[in-house]
Amino acid sequence: MASNGGMVLVIKAPRGTHDILPSEMEKWHYVEEVARKVASDYGYKEIRTPIFEHTELFSRGIGDTTDIVEKEMYTFKDKGGRSITLRPEGTASIVRAIGEHKLYGKGKLQKLFMIGPMFRYERPQSGRYRQFWQLDFEAIGSSDPYLDVEIIALSVEIFSRLGLKGLSVELNSVGCPKCRPKYKELLKDYLRPYFDDLCESCQSRFDRNVLRILDCKNEGCRRITESAPRMVDYLCEECSWHFEEVKKGLNSLGIPYKINHRLVRGLDYYTKTAYEVISGELGAQNAVCGGGRYDGLSEDIGGPSIPGVGFAAGVERIVLTMEQQEVAFPRSRGMEYFVVVLDSRYKEFAARVVYELRHRGIYADMDYFGRSLKAQMRYADTMGARKVVFVGQEEVDSGMAKVKDMQTGEQVEVEWGKIGNE
Numbered sequence: 001m002a003s004n005g006g007m008v009l010v011i012k013a014p015r016g017t018h019d020i021l022p023s024e025m026e027k028w029h030y031v032e033e034v035a036r037k038v039a040s041d042y043g044y045k046e047i048r049t050p051i052f053e054h055t056e057l058f059s060r061g062i063g064d065t066t067d068i069v070e071k072e073m074y075t076f077k078d079k080g081g082r083s084i085t086l087r088p089e090g091t092a093s094i095v096r097a098i099g100e101h102k103l104y105g106k107g108k109l110q111k112l113f114m115i116g117p118m119f120r121y122e123r124p125q126s127g128r129y130r131q132f133w134q135l136d137f138e139a140i141g142s143s144d145p146y147l148d149v150e151i152i153a154l155s156v157e158i159f160s161r162l163g164l165k166g167l168s169v170e171l172n173s174v175g176c177p178k179c180r181p182k183y184k185e186l187l188k189d190y191l192r193p194y195f196d197d198l199c200e201s202c203q204s205r206f207d208r209n210v211l212r213i214l215d216c217k218n219e220g221c222r223r224i225t226e227s228a229p230r231m232v233d234y235l236c237e238e239c240s241w242h243f244e245e246v247k248k249g250l251n252s253l254g255i256p257y258k259i260n261h262r263l264v265r266g267l268d269y270y271t272k273t274a275y276e277v278i279s280g281e282l283g284a285q286n287a288v289c290g291g292g293r294y295d296g297l298s299e300d301i302g303g304p305s306i307p308g309v310g311f312a313a314g315v316e317r318i319v320l321t322m323e324q325q326e327v328a329f330p331r332s333r334g335m336e337y338f339v340v341v342l343d344s345r346y347k348e349f350a351a352r353v354v355y356e357l358r359h360r361g362i363y364a365d366m367d368y369f370g371r372s373l374k375a376q377m378r379y380a381d382t383m384g385a386r387k388v389v390f391v392g393q394e395e396v397d398s399g400m401a402k403v404k405d406m407q408t409g410e411q412v413e414v415e416w417g418k419i420g421n422e
């Protein structure tokens with residue numbers, strides 16, 4: 001181990017990353033299991049794309065002037081001199097894969113989901129990490145507004161099946177390349193007289209990414225943008241129709257939502273629908289999920305024109321919200337049999353019993369520390385074993401196992417090969 005002036009350097013996980021320990025893992029499995037079930041009810045199939053991609057995919061897809069591309073990407077040169085980036089999100093990769101494998105075409109709809117880690121060099125805080133996991137759902141191939149409704153409904157369904165309460169859907173339209181440029185100019189005209197009062201980062205956003213000024217958290221900026229022109233009032237006919245249809249669809253499904261004129265999202269590929277699901281429990285990082293439509297993304301990355309809509313939800317934030325709301329996670333599988341070795345000469349026999357039980361799909365275990373009978377019983381108890389099986393000379397010689405029910409204390413004898421039928 002490395003040492004430094006007599007001090008031992010303890011190697012920890014890199015800042016912003018975290019281990020998901022076995023005790024946490026059960027919660028994660030549960031969240032994933034529910035998401036997979038909802039995916040299958042909605043007809044979404046799993047896809048897995050590489051964890052790293054050519055840097056260009058993200059700079060062109062997410063947008064050169066976004067925080068993600070400007071400041072947050074883990075980018076490096078590989079040994080062949082290519083610029084590689086650890087994926088900061090999944091949408092660009094999935095859209096790339098659809099184009100690359102020609103999974104598109106008239107009347108073809110790809111409904112896909114992906115579960116995996118994403119990487120962003122952000123300032124770590126509660127609910128914000130440098131490596132975090134997303135449940136990512138994408139419906140690619142149609143521009144029907146009812147697909148936007150399906151995506152929003154799907155995300156809400158996952159959260160409601162998980163038992164999350166008090167979440168709110170915030171909705172906006174960010175227009176399209178036809179109507180957005182005009183709106184951006186209007187917004188700039190409105191903001192120009194206040195330029196000196198904007199915070200430093202908003203001043204730099206003014207020319208590069210003026211829409212992001214709308215979601216700045218700074219009090220002063222918020223006061224200025226309070227009465228700024230709103231995108232929804234300047235949508236072109238098509239975007240305006242689309243927005244109305246999405247609202248109509250959500251209304252008819254009874255999914256409550258709030259229009260949030262400040263919602264612009266941190267990725268540039270969005271067109272028309274943009275939405276987030278917000279949890280009151282999460283503090284500053286309050287979005288459990290975000291998404292929207294991205295009809296120009298495939299072309300932006302050099303592919304064919306394919307419309308799409310999707311969302312991604314942060315698994316850490318879901319688990320955090322569930323913990324804060326004290327939502328119950330299902331209990332893990334308990335041990336069924338603990339095989340107690342009464343005499344170390346019969347350890348080999350005990351190992352065979354455990355092996356056979358496991359082979360039959362029964363969760364069984366034994367002692368590996370040469371513990372006393374009492375200590376083995378205590379251990380079986382802490383492991384929540386339902387039954388213990390005793391292995392000693394008498395049991396081996398007679399061919400009959402003694403099986404004790406840990407709850408009732410009742411003990412029965414059963415032939416060795418028939419444990420599980422007692």
Ligand code: HAM
Pocket residue numbers: 088089090091120122127128129130131132133134136137138266267287288289290291292293294309310311312313314315316317
């Ligand atoms: P996003 O809003 O950047 O969108 O991320 C989606 C979700 O991932 C967030 O709502 C949050 O729950 C989680 N998340 C993001 N950054 C972090 C972080 N640093 N630490 C922990 N959790 C985080 C996207 O990534 C888009 N690809 C979503 C999408 C899919 N749009 C269309 N399709």
